[in-house]
Amino acid sequence: MNSLTVEQVLKEKKTHDPDSVKELNLGHKALTDVSCLSKFKNLEKLDLRFNNLKDLQGLKSCVNLKWLSVVENKLQSLSGIEALTKLTVLNAGKNKLKSMNEVSSLVNLGALILNDNEISSICKLDQLKDLNSLVLSRNPISEIGDSLSKSKKLTKISLSNCKIKAIGASLKSCSDLKELRLAHNEIKALPAELAVNKRLLNLDVGNNMITKLSGLEVLGTLSCLRNLNIRGNLISDNDKSAKQVIKLLPSSVNVFNAQPLDKISRKGKHIRLDTDDETFDAHHNKSTEEEQSREDRKSKKSSKRNKSEDEEEEANNDNDDHKSKKKKSKSNPHVDQVETERKEEPKKKNTSSNKFDDDATEKKQKKAIPKEELDAIDDAETSFAEIFARDDVSKGSSGDNIEKKKERSSAQETGLVKVIENNNRNKKKQTEKNQSKKSVVIDLPMEVEIGLGGESKWE
Known part of the structure; x- marks a missing residue:
């Protein structure tokens, strides 16, 4: 089926009223035209993944759409979505998009996913005040620039497998940033401006071109950092340089290069970060052993005391029997x-x-x-x-x-x-x-x- 009809949609939803349809799943149907969807004025969620769509002109009238997925189609542009201002989630990954300019008017967008396309630059996202997730990995983007200067609510940015050479001050406005993925790029150093991102939890800069320890000095200021990956950089090629990096890290880091950082050496000293539980367990086990030992000693004392009492009672019984025999002889x-x-x-x-x-x-x-x-x-x-x-x-x-x-x-x-x-x-x-x-x-x-x-x- 290449073209979709209103009758087919109504039959699938088992209804005669297009206005009653709010959600449609039309994936894996090899669709090339969805213009009939303009009749569904109240449509809020639409899944069109794995089809053959080349544009989104047929969605112009679906102004109430809030969720749209067009993953793995043949889209060369996003033309047709400019009027969909109620969209909060747009997933157009794995297409042939060369530009993302059409999204600049989607003022309510919260999540923008455009990975695996042919986008070379990030458009201005100043109007997207509620944007919190931006995924642009595997696109030929060379720089971030000032495109994110107004995106203060961003918490997740993925720009892995791009062609980014420098970050600069492009993320200084993203004060709520928690996850930053920049692996497989051409970055030579982490800028001092990254210290502004105090809430950063996960940082992946693996497989870049960081060669000097000075290019990672800013890591010491990221007091909330939990997970760090720098594998694939020259600075982490040998144990000696890796140990030097470890000394820079804040004590909050517990995963380094995809390995649990349970034992580390800082300033020549062997330190274990997660000793609280073990110390408690050791103390608890020791206390348990001491208590058991005390119980055993008490049991032994009680056994001896009982034995002595039994022996004393037996002696008394023997004495009574002896007296009884004497009394018997006297009385009879x-x-x-x-x-x-x-x-x-x-x-x-x-x-x-x-x-x-x-x-x-x-x-x-x-x-x-x-x-x-x-x-x-x-x-x-x-x-x-x-x-x-x-x-x-x-x-x-x-x-x-x-x-x-x-x-x-x-x-x-x-x-x-x-x-x-x-x-x-x-x-x-x-x-x-x-x-x-x-x-x-x-x-x-x-x-x-x-x-x-x-x-x-x-x-």
Whole structure:
């Protein structure tokens, strides 16, 4: 498609009213004529990049345009845009423009981008009071002159890959300048007037003809400078001269020749600019290590203290057990006497049949007997009288006669009373009954009812 029609535009925007269209994207359509756009009186944004336009006469009536891009067309002039006084952004890069004079009337222009054209000189931009960005790189411009003397709001200027030989005082009015790109030119020195640009942050003068250190002395006055590139100049060809340049730089510079300037040498001293964070980290790590060390020492002391307390408690428990044993012996002399007599008494063997009955009966008794009593039964050194004494004490001295008879009957069945002589079984049985009652009811003091080990220490 070479020529654009109103119907095509309305169909694409799905409307019948040209006045309702405010924005159009017509890029990559190989357009050669856009005169139909004069019908769209309210058009504000227009993208015509990558077409075959040779002029902009078809846009004369689009007086409300604010944003226009005609990148990569075949424009040889900007004729036709003079009346577009509401334009704030104009991008006409990568065309065949030989002049930029037509833009001088665009009083509201904020950004002018005309890179990669054939423009040889910068026209007067006195009327462009709001211009803040000017991109004219890759044009055969040899000088800036006084074209920017009234452009006080410029913050970005790109004039790289031109033929500029000197800057002079051309930028003295640009007091708000923050970014200046002048790489690949023929500049031999930075002028002292550059000191006026106190707010400059980024400066690129790489691949020029600066050979002497004196040509860079003004850099020391740029107190806000952050990024500097001088690569491709003779002054930075070797380390020695580069170090000399570094000594000139203000302390604000942190990128030099596209490399982070974290370690630099100034006046023979090794200085690091970004040590604050590292110092803090080192101090923090050291503090953390010291705190950890203190915690470890406290933990060790606590462990020793706990160990000592445990040992002390264990010793106290052993002492209590020893006292308990003594008290037991004093409070229950009858039991000790019976035990002594039992040790002197000869052991008698049981028959195999009685042994079998004993095992069966023991299993039944173990289920109903508490652990301490079970241990006494399993212990070969424990006397029968002591077993009965334990059982009667746990139940109380006023136990049922029927229960006592059952216990004695069980003892008879299991052969536990085989110590009684066979020739007088009934008589001995009655005698053992009387002795058992006496040892439990009469000889044992009432306080032992709490337990054979004496009065409980637990509340």
